[in-house]
Amino acid sequence: MNWTCVQTEQRLTDYLDRATSAEETTALQAHVKGCSDCAVLIAAVEATVRAIQTAPEPEIPPQLFAKIIDATSGVRASGGGWRDWLRHATLIWSPRFAMGALTMAASLLIVLHAASTPGNAEAYAAINPMNLIRAADRQVHRTYAHTAKFVSDLRLVYEIESRLQPESEPAASPAPPTPEQNHQPGDAPPQSNSAPRNYDHAFRSSELFASAISGDLFLSAIRSDP
């Protein structure tokens, strides 16, 4: 059987698919042995087909499925709704975003609290730097007064408590004497037992602490501001 280059081209796919008859296959192979053009063509087509068939599939765009559903039925039976939203809102879970959101929320709370806004539109409109400073000033005064009153009440309670204690009991827990110069004018007179002195020391410390936290320095800074 005579075989030509044109026949090789025409029957190439059948040959690669092993769909040629035994007679055709023998004739083609015999022709190819003496025809380098046909040999090159067969090898090239074989390699091309292999390359196409093993080519990677293109990556599907991530939102394509959701877009199709939204454009058609509009209903996602599985995974849709808030789960989908959560899946795509991964940014929210990042520590940086969470910290930023927390800081913002805390700042907003502080500002609203300091401005003492009742939550209506007029109150929000009244938020401006001068109002905020005045409100903060008021708040600091109030906090200082509350703290001072609390410490004073506490002192009174402990003093009464210490005076009501029996004379024999304090000896069980001796403590170093408190220097007399630590007493302030208006303080209760020093007692013979050590417990009231300890309490007094504690009162003094708490008073100083309360004074510090209530922003005494801040208050004086604001007052000095014209």
Place this chain on the structure above:
Amino acid sequence: MEPDAQLVLSCLRGDGSAWEQIVRRHTRRVYGLCYRFIGNAAEAEDLTQEVFLRVYRTIGSYQSAQGAFTTWLSSVTRNLLVDNYRRSRRDRMTDSIDDAMPQVEETHVAQTPYHAAERAERNAQLQTALLRLSPELREAVILRDLQGLDYSEVRAVLQVPEGTVKSRINRGRIELARILEQMGVRPA
């Protein structure tokens, strides 16, 4: 009855999850066909949506006795691709041939950077060569070699005799090999 045909029946009864499953099962196939034919990810995405929109509206016309759902789906996709091609060819009449050549985009991720780059380059070259084929030969090669349809399925999609299908696939493969050779690409 094949699973797709059952899903179609459920879908026609108003089962939303059946439609979702159909979309999930076939998005890759439709997108792959569009992408290989057009060579542009954004256009392929738009066209894939268009295909499913048409399928959603005409799913009642699918009859399982006439063939597999994938064949019917490929026919719908192919018809839209042909429409799109005609439309874009009209648009290209005023453009230069270079401008009309779609940009090849590669998004596949391989194991190592070196292999990824090599694979991406080879895939891009293959895509470029495919786009240089005439649409008739291109669709035949894509359906047969990329989508894995057999000759009778390709015949059903293209609505041409099986002899024509074989001839187009044969010519398409030879043409593709020659284009790759001209491009200096030697497939492994």
